[in-house]
Amino acid sequence: MILNSIELLSYRNYSHLLLNFDPNINIFIGPNGAGKTNLLEAIYLLSNGELKRGKKDSEAVKWGEPFTWVRGEVYCEDGKILKLVTQVKVNGEKAFSINGKIVPLKRYLGSFYTVSIFDGDNEIITGSPDRRRTFLDEFAVNIDSGYYFTLNRYKDILIRRNRVLRDKNFDRKLLDSLTQILIELGESIIIGRHKTISIYNEYLKREGKRFSIDVKIESPSMTEDIEESLSIYRERFNSSRDKEEAVGLTLVGPHRDDVVIKINGRDSRSFASNGEVQVIIFLLKIAQLELIKELKGYKPVLLIDEFLNRLDERNSKIILSAIEEKSPQLFASMISIRDIGRRGLIFSIDGGDVIDEESF
Template sequence: MYIKQIELKDFRNYKELKTEFHPNVNIFIGQNAQGKTNLLESIFLTSMGRSFRTNKDKDMIRFGKEFFRIRLVAFKDDNDLVVELAVNRDGKKGIKIDGVKAKKLSQLFENVYIVAFSPEDLRIVKDEPEKRRKFMDRELCQIKPSYYNSLSQYRKALMQRNACLKEFYMGNPNMTDDILDIWDNKMAEYGSRILSCREEFVRKINKISGRIHREITNGKEQLEVSYEPNIKVSGNQPALFYEELKKNREKDKRRGTSGSGPHKDDLRLQIGHIDIRSFGSQGQQRTAALSLKLSEIELIKEETGESPVLLLDDVLSELDQERQNYLIRSLEKTQVFLTTTELSGEAEQRLGNIKYFQIKDGMIVSEKEKSML
């Protein structure tokens, strides 16, 4: 699978764009704030249905315009696959897959598999737990599309439960435990599914990332990734999950918010029994982050039989030569989109067949290909 073509209309700083991509490596070169990352964002959007930069779809509409539209053509299973996505100022989103209107966002997930890697991802180890939960959720939505429904339903139930708890906190006499029970049961139903999926995911990612980390460090370090569920219930057991929520109910009433559940989960990352989230060196944290991101690629291949498309947003400049070399060696049989202000001769040589796109002011001002043949 690879992306053949993209068309943009009033997306970010692009008025109109239509271009063809190389099945191997595509490099967007240009100064900052010219539109390189915007191109990566448009590709990510057609795979995941949302941006990796903003939660507000309307922020991606070009200034002064009423909507944006993206049309992406991928080659998959010996056929062209066409994904179209449009968003207007009211936030209404329309999606078509091969000309058929999608009824739900999760229909996107099984079409074009994506792994995005930015400088922000290098901080995933030391940043707050929310970043590590997002890492799990993005990957799981792609390899297990039903996960998105569980996550969405859990978040809705959590929002309603928190609204009820706020009423208890404010002393509303009309709020009762019977109402809270409704949302506790919903949270238990979907939360236990999330917990079960995350447990399985972390077991697999631990095995893959551990091997990658050993290779990067020449066997000097062993990375261990483990799941830290906020509610200590193993597997899909909604009844036990519910009991845990009920146990914490009075405390939650006093706080006016839900203090337990998958929205409080985390990943533990250790090297030699040292928690590198807090005590790892910058080098250890960056190597662990690289190991996690590369393990995403391998896991998607294992679970779907497809190689994902890799989006690298100015990452090479953040890595030392050793980590750069390992990353580039890992990109065989993977279509790559890479942004940079400049590319070293050594990196260029290692990347192989490349198509360059010079980006300026939301336009591709030049294109050229370099072949290793």
């Protein structure tokens, strides 16, 4: 997919901006606080219908303005041209349109694919298990679109089951009913995660070769065999039942399973250096790019904030060659320009405006 142009109105520190992009490489250069990341986030918003993790959508609206919109024109491999609009009001309400037609978020998602690397993504390695579960779950949705519904229903049932467990004179049959529904949904989630992990690992194995590292996703509560993983779940669930009645919480299940990302056989959370964390994140994302390309038939656009920052010469070179080989359209922010060995456009940004634009 190629993002041909973008137009922003009252977006963050931008009043109005219209940019035409290079089909290969687009670099945003500028000092801290100039608005480079904001531009990448605008593309992210256009693709995902929401700001990245941990930000309120209403933050997209320029201070003092009633709403913002981000418009983009996307060229698809199959010849389709998509004119996309995401509008966010200051109260957080959102509206989406594709080629002039208002569509619900569900229809809007999956029209324009991006894979992004922002600073906060390091938490996939360094953060809590919850962060890694979410990372995996967000991806599982690409493989099985029903996964999202199952996950939400699991959460709904979990809250209710915990409430019943906390009730001193709970109805045994009610607990059993909720348990039955929970386990059924839990098994679907485990099946979904199992499938996602095994597909993901194939890609990681392939892509990891260039860095001569072996990155693998594992879940301590699962084995390679899905049937075995399911029976481990049921056994662990059943053996925790006395304890969970004492503490009033569902102790075993997909909501508590950790996901471990291993580098050369060791847990990256404790053993990866800063540079390695960057490499692992890049690997995870490039695997995602390949996966989406194969599953959906469209090559996602790649967004990278603080491109090549914190990376040594060797890893930078490998990353650049990987990008060249995969050849997605790239949008990257940098403090100052570095030779990246390919042609594209540089946008110099300062104070919420593009002050210069040149080919390189």
